[in-house]
Amino acid sequence: MADPILIWGAGAIGGTLGAYWARAGHDVLLVDTVAEHVEACRTTGLTIFxxxxxFTQVIPAVTPQELTGTFSRIVLAVKAQATKVALPMLAPHLKADGFVFSAQNGLNEIEIAAAVGPERTMGCFVNFSADWHAPGRILFGSRSAVVVGExxxxxRDRTRAMHALCREFEPDAILTDDIWSYLWGKMAYGAMLFGTALNHDSMSANFADPxxxxxxxxxxxxxxxxxxxxxxxxxxxxxxxxxxxxxGKPDEAAIPVINWLRDFNAKSAKTHSGxxxxxxxxxxxxxAGAQLNIVPKLxxxxxxxxxALSAVGRLIADIEEGRREQSPETFGELLKAIT
Structure with a gap:
């Protein structure tokens, strides 16, 4: 495919992927709504630290209003709640035989497929740690799994091509014929990360507390x-x-998994969830509204x-609206909901 890899959303995930792919010599074009970030990426460069x-990599970047042309591969890397807004904006720029590659957290492939068609949707599980810190600056906290699948x-040939591209970023990236199993597995972990955001403790400290x-x-x-x-x-x-x-699984089966999450997150420079x-x-x-709350609906x-899921969604909404603070007391409300 001769056209650039279009990355819609140049934040933690999209920006990191774009910087690595551009540095490897691939033609990359970033699209982001934050004008200051766009300007930094295309002038002084996007710094991964x-x-x-x-390293710092200068990458062509535009705002959605500046974007022209159509593309074979659009990597969608916006927050889950921005998917609904992004899809009608990017759809005119997707070639008839192109596809949207969802490099996001959650089950966004459901919404993408409904908008552009299942044939033009490809799934991806991403779990590396990264945070957008400022225009042109992204913290890459730790490596982890990347999985690609239809x-x-x-x-297909296009699946193998995207897998090869992802291996340039993560050499251990996996090609799968069962992407939904990975996406649902990530949802189980993601639900817990939403829980850790109810207080100010690190992810590791949350998982360490009996x-x-x-x-x-x-x-x-x-x-x-x-x-x-x-x-x-x-x-x-x-x-x-x-x-x-x-x-039916006993607590004893899950406790070692929680302990592993404690240790896994303790090794990352990213101490708290996004x-x-x-x-x-x-x-x-x-x-939460777009990613977490879909599970109670299903x-x-x-x-x-x-x-538990409903309580976390409700408590996150309370914090967003200023009705509660991130605190031990707010986490305590989650514990009350499940007892």
């Missing part, structure tokens, strides 16, 4: 129960095995109760 690697389970264990068990179990009811067997990354939270950063630093809405269709 942190313990993994540090939402219909097929493996008093908070019931929350992680409940959140993991609710997500996995919904996935299994939908015919998906969730897969994890590293030693995070979401099936340890499957219905959800926490949205609330505490950037003072903006999180992905659960309701199957008559599966989700008190």
């Amino acid at each position: 942190g313990p993994v690697e540090e 939402i219909d389970g097929s493996i 008093a908070r264990l019931p929350a992680w068990l409940a959140l993991g179990r609710e997500v996995v129960a919904v996935a299994l009811a939908r015919g998906v067997t969730p897969r994890g990354f590293g030693e995070f095995d979401p099936m340890a939270f499957a219905p 959800i926490w950063r949205d609330l505490a630093v950037r003072k903006r809405k999180t992905e 659960a309701a269709e199957l008559a599966i109760p989700t008190p």
